[in-house]
Amino acid sequence: MRAEEILMLFPEGSRDRWREVAKMARRLQEIRLRACLPLSILVDNREYFVDRQGQIVDIPGEAARPLPEELENLLGHLCKYSIYAFADEIRQGFLTVQGGHRVGLAGQVILDGEGRIKNMKYIRYLNIRIAHQIRGAADALMPCLYEDGQVMSTLLISPPGGGKTTMLRDIIRQVSDGTVYGRGINVSVVDERSEIAGSYLGVSQNDVGIRTDVLDGCPKVEGMMRLIRSMAPRVLAVDEVGSLADAQALQMAGGCGCKLLATIHGGSMEEVRRKDYMRYIMEQGLFERYVMLDRRQGACRIVEIYDEEGKPCTRQ
Secondary structure (H helix, E strand, O other), X not given: OOHHHHHOOOOXXXXXXXXXXXXXXXXXXXXEEEOOOOOEEEEOOEEEEEOOOOOEEOOHHHOOOOOHHHHHHHHHHHOOOOHHHHHHHXXXXXXXXXXXXXXXXXXXXXXXXXXOEEEEEEEEEEEEEOOOOOOOOOOOOHHHHEEOOEEOOEEEEEOOOOOHHHHHHHHHHHHHHEEOOEEOOOEEEEEOOOOOXXXXXXXXXXXXXXXXXXXXXXXXXXXXXXXXXXXXXXXXXXXXOOOHHHHHHHXXXXXXXXXXXXXXXXXXXXXXHOOHHHHXXXXXXXXXXXXXXXXXXXXXXXXXXXXXXXXXXXXX
């Protein structure tokens, strides 16, 4: 991650104000802009604020408070001044921009006649989540995910911000490219929220491997079977399993002969066992490895690895 990449997120006339923030590019996680409220950033899981001169401050009262028209100008820049072209993404509440960064959006929604979200206007809240691909993040885990040269179906578990998507992305890359533990194989990714591949205009901004196909912005349940029919993957990967319908779709995919890579929110194995869809997952034996992760001092850490029965297993 380079400082120039952060500066390019902003209109040219305002980039000088962001130079101090850009210097923190490697540690920067979020930039939050709220109309008429203190401008904040998240660096190494700590909140700071940015004043009108672009200096980093600790006190909200000293922070810049962007005006609604400043947010409109920024959104126009992020959409290449063609907001209509990004209408579908805006309706879903986020944009994926060049570099794989994800911009969360909030404001006033417009509903259609059936009460569904048709569009969004008066967008007054932006959260720019900075993408950080860490090649090699899964190196310590890879020996435990192969058996006799074959990758095993694996579920990554962590609290929000615990690094599971970063870990999943690197596992996908290594399985696709091939490692000393197994040859490269075809992987398909259902990237429902554009967080794994970080596709921009259909092109992956993150390295997810040379044998990986990505279905971007598609709901997981529909996307899994679509990819199995169209791309014939050996491995199917999804992020953030969160419902019984997701679990049942995974079962169908596994029944078609695919190995599975997925993530789930949870602070411990005991916690996730209480979820109804997790009980279903374990009863059906969908995964051969469960990996508990957390983040300490900015780095993703493997806490424990469990076998298909949810029992701790010895790392190789």
